[in-house]
Amino acid sequence: MEGIELLEKDHGRIRSLFSELESTADPQELQDSFDKLGNILTIHAEAEEQVLYPEARNCEGTAELIDKGRHEHDKGDEMVLAIQSISPNESEFKVKVRELQEFMLNHLDEEENDLFPKVRQCMSDQKLEKLGSQLRETKANVAPEVAD
Numbered sequence: 284m285e286g287i288e289l290l291e292k293d294h295g296r297i298r299s300l301f302s303e304l305e306s307t308a309d310p311q312e313l314q315d316s317f318d319k320l321g322n323i324l325t326i327h328a329e330a331e332e333q334v335l336y337p338e339a340r341n342c343e344g345t346a347e348l349i350d351k352g353r354h355e356h357d358k359g360d361e362m363v364l365a366i367q368s369i370s371p372n373e374s375e376f377k378v379k380v381r382e383l384q385e386f387m388l389n390h391l392d393e394e395e396n397d398l399f400p401k402v403r404q405c406m407s408d409q410k411l412e413k414l415g416s417q418l419r420e421t422k423a424n425v426a427p428e429v430a431d
Contacts, residue, residue: 286335286414287399293327294391301384304377313371317380321363322426324387328356329425334417339398342405348398355390362386 300320362383369376
């Protein structure tokens with residue numbers, strides 16, 4: 284699977300986990316889904332920052348998008364950490380998860396609509412395949428139990 288497809292697959296998983304979080308009130312299910320979401324967000328961000336962003340910086344019109352993406356990853360990490368300190372039994376938990384969802388879905392949309400098309404246009408099919416291999420390897424090194 285080429286690199287952008289792999290990242291879009293992650294985006295689908297992230298959206299799915301947010302849907303799971305929206306559709307349950309059970310504290311244990313909330314905690315389990317949030318734990319999975321936090322892991323995937325961390326692994327995905329690390330893969331993008333270690334592999335995609337350095338390669339994409341060579342593509343025209345991407346520097347600002349990459350800088351913004353790094354900043355958004357940092358803010359997302361902060362939001363996840365804040366939620367981890369809240370019990371899923373508290374109403375604030377779902378409020379903070381919704382804020383994270385709104386923030387992260389906007390980030391995913393920006394990548395899919397702005398950054399990914401520029402990368403696809405700039406890189407050959409062979410380079411995109413190599414990017415996919417590098418992303419899988421990085422994800423496996425960050426957290427083998429979640430890698431594809």
